Amino acid sequence: MQAWVWSTAITTLIAAAMLYPGWNLRRALKRPMPLEFRAILRRNIPIYSRMAPPLQQQLHKLVQQFLHQKKFVGCEGQHVDDEVRVTIAGLACLLLLNRPSKVYPGLHAVLVYPTAFLVPRKHVDEAGVVTETRQDLLGESWGDGRVVLSWDHVRRGAQDWTDGQNVVLHEFAHQLDSESGSNNGAPYLGSQESYRSWSQVLSRHFEDLRADAMFHHQSVLDHYGASSPAEFFAVATETFFEKPWQLSERHPALFDEFAKYYRVDPREWQDAPAPEPYVEPGYGQWR
Known part of the structure; x- marks a missing residue:
């Protein structure tokens, strides 16, 4: 009898999570951010430690939602661990502080390469001749709900916070731009x-x-x-x-x-x- 009760309760919880994803998210956001995640933010985002505590708390919740909703995919042997996930999420969510915005609703996945990656390109000249090339990129925001990043350049951009070069801020700005309906x-x-x-x-x-x-x-x-x-x-x-x-x-x-x-x-x-x-x-x- 007791086993049956437990089985019914578990089934009910699973059904609720599937039918009401917002319920599952609220449960995730009620948990405090793990201390090891905060350590990653301090270590990899230099300005984090200088932010006021209320902004830090905002960032924690945004990062937790990002990690809950977005899928990370390692490419060409890139291992995706908490260091990778929390660093990218932390940088991306800096753009959402103090704003009544959803956490990149059109984004589904973040693809992470170890370093610069090659993508195919087609160029059509005035005569209609198509030339196919391959281009080295550090990051790219795609219109199908994906962002692609080079982990090597994510780290470089995060460590030097005075050079104006940050691939995560750049590509996630494109994500915000697209929320109006076009990248313009x-x-x-x-x-x-x-x-x-x-x-x-x-x-x-x-x-x-x-x-x-x-x-x-x-x-x-x-x-x-x-x-x-x-x-x-x-x-x-x-x-x-x-x-x-x-x-x-x-x-x-x-x-x-x-x-x-x-x-x-x-x-x-x-x-x-x-x-x-x-x-x-x-x-x-x-x-």
Whole structure:
């Protein structure tokens, strides 16, 4: 009789988990984040220890939801352990702090390679000739619910938090961009006025970056952002989180738009850099 009761209870729990995935998620989020996961965040995300405790707690819950909902797949021999999963989830969820957003609802899986990976590319020229090539990539956000990352470059980007290069922030910015329905550099902003301001500011700075790239002028933003509005948004996201003081000084209007969107001020997590010596424009320095 007792065995039958236990069997019925277990069956009921399994059925509830299958029918009500939100119930299963709520149970997972009620558990505190394991201490070893917090140690990984401290070790691999330098700004984590400088964040206010309420933000750390937010990040814990977001990471737990990410780990509960998303599948990690190791490719070409990459072993996926807690170090890999928590580091990637922690970096990705920095973009969601203070925002009433679901945790990347369109994302299903994260594919992790040991290092840069090759992907096939097709190029069609003006004459209609198709050329097939293979391109080395550090990361890519796919429209079918997958993000692909090089673990080697995930670690490099996380360890140096001042170079403006972070493959996880970049690719997950693309995921946010796609939530508006297309990858065009304008994520879901919520109001017509927000879109108007966003379009005016980002269009102007995008054209400035294109000019910087064309004339080989140095910029706080990586020139790769000049390739398209979608890449500009992703590059500017990396810069906002990793070089916030420089971005706010050189491009205050752009910084303000990203601060309104991401609802955090990463300057609070970093010391202000020493001022750079002034150099006359025209020598490949700041304009």
